[in-house]
Amino acid sequence: MRRHRPRGFTLIELLVAISILAIVAVLGWRGLDGIVRARVALTAQMEATRGMQLAFAQMQSDIEHMAGSALLQQRPFLLADTDRMTLVRTANREHEATLLQVVSYRVVDGVLLRRESGGTRDLVQLDMLWTAAIGNADPAVPVALQNGIAGMNVEVWQNNRWNPGGLPVGSNPTALSLPPTGVQVSLQARDVPAVMLKSFLLGGL
Numbered sequence: 609m610r611r612h613r614p615r616g617f618t619l620i621e622l623l624v625a626i627s628i629l630a631i632v633a634v635l636g637w638r639g640l641d642g643i644v645r646a647r648v649a650l651t652a653q654m655e656a657t658r659g660m661q662l663a664f665a666q667m668q669s670d671i672e673h674m675a676g677s678a679l680l681q682q683r684p685f686l687l688a689d690t691d692r693m694t695l696v697r698t699a700n701r702e703h704e705a706t707l708l709q710v711v712s713y714r715v716v717d718g719v720l721l722r723r724e725s726g727g728t729r730d731l732v733q734l735d736m737l738w739t740a741a742i743g744n745a746d747p748a749v750p751v752a753l754q755n756g757i758a759g760m761n762v763e764v765w766q767n768n769r770w771n772p773g774g775l776p777v778g779s780n781p782t783a784l785s786l787p788p789t790g791v792q793v794s795l796q797a798r799d800v801p802a803v804m805l806k807s808f809l810l811g812g813l
Contacts, residue, residue, distance in 0.1 A: 656754070656756055656797040656798075656799075656800055657797075657800070657804070659753070659754040659755075660754055660757075660795050660797060660804050661804075662753065662754075663720055663722075663753040663754050663795070664793070664795075664804075664806045666722060666753065667693075667713070667793060667806070667808065668806075668808055670695060670697050670711050671695065671697075671791055671808045671810065672808075673697040673698050673699070673700075674686065674695055674696065674697050674698075674810065675696045675697060675698050675708055677787070679698075680696060680708075680731065680734070681731060683696075683731065683734070683735065683738070684696075684738065684776030685776075686764065686776065686788070686791070687742055687776045688762035688763060688764050688772075688791065689762060689772075690759070690760070690761055690762075690772075691714065691715040691759060691760050691761075692712065692713060692714045692715070692760070692762075693712070693713040693760075693762045693791075693793070694710065694711070694712040694713075694738070694741050694742050695710075695711055695712075696708055696709070696710055696711075696734070696738065697709050697711055699727045705729060706729075707727030707728060707729060708727065708728055708729065708731075708734050709724050709725050709726070709727050709728075709737075710724070710725040710734070710737040710738050710740075710741045710746070711723070711724045711725075712724075712741045712742075712746065713753075713760070714744075714750070715757050715759060715760045718755065718756055718757055718758070718798065719752050719754070719755050719757065720752070720753045720754045720755075720757045720760065720795070721750035721751065721752055721753065722750060722751050722753050723741070723746055723748045723749075723750040723751070724748060725737040725740075725741065725746060725748055726748070742776075754795075754797075756797055756798045756799070757795060757796070757797060757798070758796040758797060758798045759795075759796045760793065760794065760795050760796075761793070761794045762791065762792070762793050762794075763791070763792045764788045764790070764791055764792075765788060765789050765790035765791070765792065765807075766787070766788040766789070770792060787810075788810055789809065789810050790807055790808060790809055790810055791807070791808045791810065792805065792806070792807045792808070793805075793806050793807075793808070794806075
């Protein structure tokens with residue numbers, strides 16, 4: 609009587625099994641790699657969005673304390689343009705008189721920078737600070753608010769429409785020029801298709 613030994617795998621069967629396992633491993637690795645890449649991209653977009661929201665919060669604080677034309681005796685208090693915004697704000701310190709500061713936002717080499725001058729109550733000195741700010745000659749050290757900014761655009765709501773800016777607001781008012789009632793800032797981050805837009809209401813200027 610012959611005994612039947614258990615039949616093992618042939619070489620061809622082993623090669624086929626190894627090939628199938630290799631294909632499954634490659635497909636699994638590609639799927640995992642795609643998930644990791646998508647997660648990295650999503651995290652980067654969320655960080656960029658969060659950074660721009662913090663920048664908008666700082667802008668809102670500055671705009672809420674913007675000095676008006678009457679306080680500045682018809683001097684300009686806002687310059688809105690592409691990739692930059694300059695404004696004059698009040699700085700209130702406890703037990704001290706109200707000071708005036710010139711604050712500027714700039715996009716330089718993909719970085720949104722905020723620079724503020726020292727406080728003053730002298731309007732002549734304020735004129736010098738304003739001139740230095742709009743001429744990019746302000747010696748104050750800027751603070752980087754957000755990296756990876758492709759561009760910034762600022763418009764002013766005046767005369768019942770959004771104006772692209774380019775001219776200082778607040779100087780030489782005319783009867784036909786209504787005071788601005790809003791500022792709209794849009795930020796475009798790199799690698800983020802959507803533009804982040806924020807509108808700010810202005811008080812009585």
